[in-house]
Amino acid sequence: MRAVTLADxxxxxxxxxxxxxxxxxxxxxxxxxxxxxxxxxxxxxxFRPNTAARxxxxxxxxxxxxxxxxxxxxxxxxxxxxxxxxxxALGYHLVVEEVDVEGVSGIDRYDQGLRAMRCDGIxxxxxxxxxxxxxKALDSDGVRYVRLAPATDVARAASIxxxxxxxxxxLATHLWAQGHRHFGIVLGPMDHASTPLxxxxxxxxxxxxxxxxxxxxxVNEPWQGSxxxxxxxxxxxxxxxxxxxxxxxxFNDELAVGVMTYARELGLDVPGDLAVAxxxxxxxxxxxxxxxxxxxxxxxxxxxxxxxxLAAPAATSRIDCSVELIVRGSTQR
Amino acid sequence: MRAVTLADxxxxxxxxxxxxxxxxxxxxxxxxxxxxxxxxxxxxxxFRPNTAARxxxxxxxxxxxxxxxxxxxxxxxxxxxxxxxxxxALGYHLVVEEVDVEGVSGIDRYDQGLRAMRCDGIxxxxxxxxxxxxxKALDSDGVRYVRLAPATDVARAASIxxxxxxxxxxLATHLWAQGHRHFGIVLGPMDHASTPLxxxxxxxxxxxxxxxxxxxxxVNEPWQGSxxxxxxxxxxxxxxxxxxxxxxxxFNDELAVGVMTYARELGLDVPGDLAVAxxxxxxxxxxxxxxxxxxxxxxxxxxxxxxxxLAAPAATSRIDCSVELIVRGSTQR
DNA sequence: TTGAAAGCGCTAACAA
DNA sequence: TTGTTAGCGCTTTCAA
Numbered sequence: 001m002r003a004v005t006l007a008d009x010x011x012x013x014x015x016x017x018x019x020x021x022x023x024x025x026x027x028x029x030x031x032x033x034x035x036x037x038x039x040x041x042x043x044x045x046x047f048r049p050n051t052a053a054r055x056x057x058x059x060x061x062x063x064x065x066x067x068x069x070x071x072x073x074x075x076x077x078x079x080x081x082x083x084x085x086x087x088x089a090l091g092y093h094l095v096v097e098e099v100d101v102e103g104v105s106g107i108d109r110y111d112q113g114l115r116a117m118r119c120d121g122i123x124x125x126x127x128x129x130x131x132x133x134x135x136k137a138l139d140s141d142g143v144r145y146v147r148l149a150p151a152t153d154v155a156r157a158a159s160i161x162x163x164x165x166x167x168x169x170x171l172a173t174h175l176w177a178q179g180h181r182h183f184g185i186v187l188g189p190m191d192h193a194s195t196p197l198x199x200x201x202x203x204x205x206x207x208x209x210x211x212x213x214x215x216x217x218x219v220n221e222p223w224q225g226s227x228x229x230x231x232x233x234x235x236x237x238x239x240x241x242x243x244x245x246x247x248x249x250x251f252n253d254e255l256a257v258g259v260m261t262y263a264r265e266l267g268l269d270v271p272g273d274l275a276v277a278x279x280x281x282x283x284x285x286x287x288x289x290x291x292x293x294x295x296x297x298x299x300x301x302x303x304x305x306x307x308x309x310l311a312a313p314a315a316t317s318r319i320d321c322s323v324e325l326i327v328r329g330s331t332q333r
Numbered sequence: 334m335r336a337v338t339l340a341d342x343x344x345x346x347x348x349x350x351x352x353x354x355x356x357x358x359x360x361x362x363x364x365x366x367x368x369x370x371x372x373x374x375x376x377x378x379x380f381r382p383n384t385a386a387r388x389x390x391x392x393x394x395x396x397x398x399x400x401x402x403x404x405x406x407x408x409x410x411x412x413x414x415x416x417x418x419x420x421x422a423l424g425y426h427l428v429v430e431e432v433d434v435e436g437v438s439g440i441d442r443y444d445q446g447l448r449a450m451r452c453d454g455i456x457x458x459x460x461x462x463x464x465x466x467x468x469k470a471l472d473s474d475g476v477r478y479v480r481l482a483p484a485t486d487v488a489r490a491a492s493i494x495x496x497x498x499x500x501x502x503x504l505a506t507h508l509w510a511q512g513h514r515h516f517g518i519v520l521g522p523m524d525h526a527s528t529p530l531x532x533x534x535x536x537x538x539x540x541x542x543x544x545x546x547x548x549x550x551x552v553n554e555p556w557q558g559s560x561x562x563x564x565x566x567x568x569x570x571x572x573x574x575x576x577x578x579x580x581x582x583x584f585n586d587e588l589a590v591g592v593m594t595y596a597r598e599l600g601l602d603v604p605g606d607l608a609v610a611x612x613x614x615x616x617x618x619x620x621x622x623x624x625x626x627x628x629x630x631x632x633x634x635x636x637x638x639x640x641x642x643l644a645a646p647a648a649t650s651r652i653d654c655s656v657e658l659i660v661r662g663s664t665q666r
Numbered sequence: 667t668t669g670a671a672a673g674c675g676c677t678a679a680c681a682a
Numbered sequence: 683t684t685g686t687t688a689g690c691g692c693t694t695t696c697a698a
Binding site for chain 1: 426446
């Protein structure tokens with residue numbers, strides 16, 4: 001059986017194809033009566049517009065593209081959910097391309113994958129939001145894109161930020177109030193803009209509280225295959241050092257879980273001997289023991305906003321979202 | 334600047350458009366020399382075939398569709414990765430639609446979302462692989478699909494299975510050998526085919542080892558918002574019961590993490606007082622304390638196979654994958 | 667408010 | 683091995 005086309009509907013409703021097209025595309029210039037007849041014909045025939053034909057004629061794909069890392073992370077999963085919601089709300093479909101976390105090949109994956117789909121917009125999660133080669137390719141293709149938490153050349157295109165510094169400052173203040181004077185920081189990927197940003201905000205806060213740069217030990221642990229494993233290894237680096245910190249702040253919750261695992265292996269009591277805090281408020285944070293102090297950012301909402309920015313005809317340049325310190329047992333003694 | 338079209342390439346290479354099309358589509362019936370000239374012209378012009386035009390003319394979308402649950406789960410995340418890999422390897426692009434775990438609305442989301450994209454194939458993860466309304470819609474649209482771990486009407490279309498029963502039997506045997514005689518099972522979603530399958534396999538194994546049905550307490554905990562929270566609650570149901578089990582087997586690792594959390598709250602020693610085992614071998618399994626005994630299934634590989642099945646011209650009816658029992662500290666005393 | 671005509675850029679089917 | 687001719691099903695543009 002042949003698929004129902006727009007022409008079939010037109011014939012049935014006794015109007016031109018163009019008028020049917022107007023109804024389908026919500027063009028206001030159609031009379032009540034005509035619209036009613038056409039809608040009836042659409043319902044009776046079960047007509048579904050052919051997306052490929054629409055794309056070809058209108059030169060738009062109705063597609064939003066994004067990249068997904070090849071490794072589990074609450075942040076990316078949650079962001080992805082927000083993007084899906086945004087697409088659904090705005091009538092787009094979402095195409096995804098996998099990228100490797102190490103040796104990220106954003107540009108290759110775009111070139112050989114997403115590019116062919118001619119997406120109407122692309123959402124760039126970190127660290128891809130700072131991938132110069134990729135940005136250049138997108139610009140040269142004239143593709144619209146939104147960047148999440150970029151660090152470089154921030155005015156280049158629309159971006160979405162969380163106020164990391166505010167959250168980190170609140171955390172440092174809380175830890176200081178708990179009596180901690182010697183801190184450890186477990187960094188995230190260095191190509192992720194939030195990594196130096198959170199580090200610097202933490203150190204600045206410690207200094208403004210009366211401490212010194214030397215009171216903060218920073219660890220940049222190489223990737224070990226999973227966030228928790230990497231975190232465990234970073235915990236070892238800090239806790240086996242000559243002068244171990246009494247409070248450790250990690251780039252995300254998964255790393256914190258790893259740190260807590262190592263602390264347990266050493267027989268340390270959290271929070272008695274060691275305070276641990278993460279970032280993101282993933283559901284894992286509620287299931288460490290004790291529950292993890294963390295900084296919550298509205299990740300899914302940021303994903304939705306990203307799609308809204310792409311859908312909006314006028315270019316929005318920058319959206320800022322606020323974060324919140326969630327204090328739990330892992331830092332409260 | 335106008336985009337480069339196939340006709341431009343044809344003009345430049347001094348051949349017909351159809352011949353360029355042949356080169357692009359890897360048709361073998363093109364002479365070495367002609368192919369070389371055309372490839373050169375493609376490279377020089379930077380020609381990119383227009384996917385919408387190809388789709389329209391060839392009546393295929395080059396798209397694989399799938400559904401993603403609105404909740405974190407290692408299984409789904411890993412499966413998704415496998416599907417992405419499969420798509421990339423076979424020249425497809427992946428379109429995703431979000432579905433709610435509770436009040437699953439697979440058919441609505443298909444009808445209002447994916448359907449319009451006319452995917453060349455659809456991968457149905459559980460529990461959607463048993464969604465009768467969705468299957469019917471797909472059949473009536475004539476869309477090819479693969480089902481993962483379906484339970485009902487298994488011969489209806491291509492399916493991919495893991496040998497759950499073998500893994501569960503190995504686990505029951507291991508627990509029995511450790512001296513356990515009284516077991517708890519935390520079920521997964523009841524619309525997920527593997528749920529009754531694993532339960533029944535476990536009970537059958539216990540009976541064949543010399544136990545009885547009454548030795549296995551089964552808990553079907555309602556969804557509490559996250560797998561770990563649900564698991565904690567299920568753990569409470571089992572461990573606060575009049576005759577608590579000494580070994581608990583959960584539908585997946587996240588639920589096991591929840592059970593272990595509750596056991597810790599009770600002051601129980603794992604594995605001394607209580608053995609806990611999960612399913613999937615997620616990376617969380619390595620980061621519970623003690624590390625979690627679990628059953629590994631090749632999830633990502635199953636996702637890749639799913640795409641291969643869709644891409645294959647001849648219909649494959651059934652693929653079986655084997656599972657493996659991974660014994661760790663949570664069940665070894 | 668509605669319609670007619672001309673493509674959008676590619677591929678299928680056929681012919682040479 | 684290569685070329686020609688029709689479309690694929692929709693939207694755009696322009697006219698009525």
